[in-house]
């Protein structure tokens with residue numbers, strides 16, 4: 001008889017901590033952030049380049065918001081991550097759990113097992129932040145999600161092009177009745193033709209899906225990895241682009257990265 005190998009689910013993490021969400025529909029709410037390692041995109045404006053490769057260790061906050069980190073080796077077994085989240089989950093403190101990265105969907109087989117358990121343990125809603133380019137992996141964990149913030153990558157700003165995948169991804173979220181919004185990073189180099197195409201794509205799925213235009217936060221010299229300068233758009237550009245996109249969806253909100261102003265992580 002051949003012994004069956006049981007593979008214990010593990011994940012490569014960057015950090016776990018409690019903070020105030022700085023972007024999108026959940027802005028201002030308190031979340032337990034689980035930041036996963038690995039990303040398969042290379043956006044020019046990326047401020048999380050430390051997540052691209054699988055780190056050998058991760059930073060785990062002991063007490064919510066106190067930044068009293070301890071270091072642990074990767075990969076992390078599922079029951080250990082559950083313990084860390086439970087330790088963060090003080091009564092009435094958090095509004096939801098944020099799965100962020102990197103690209104969390106590169107860990108879809110892990111999430112498929114982790115999410116039902118963390119949900120029953122904490123009773124907190126689950127929010128996914130994603131590049132929105134992996135619909136097959138999204139389908140694996142859709143039943144366990146409550147809300148999704150999908151980045152729509154403009155080629156002129158990010159250097160990435162994923163129109164077809166974005167459309168499939170958004171349709172899956174909408175059909176599953178999830179609370180979903182689209183985040184688009186805009187810079188001085190934004191091509192208005194791409195904004196128009198984005199508006200048509202989102203409005204084509206449903207005009208009630210909100211779009212958040214997020215002026216890029218320029219990177220410090222030490223964070224620059226791309227030769228392409230990424231500069232914030234002018235006030236006139238922002239006003240023009242919001243008006244352009246409101247032709248396709250009902251809500252287009254302009255919000256910068258507020259967690260950087262609040263000095264959150």
Ligand code: SF4
Pocket residue numbers: 039040041042043045046047048049051101102103131
């Ligand atoms: S998807 Fe996110 S983590 Fe990945 S390169 Fe783009 S901005 Fe960075």
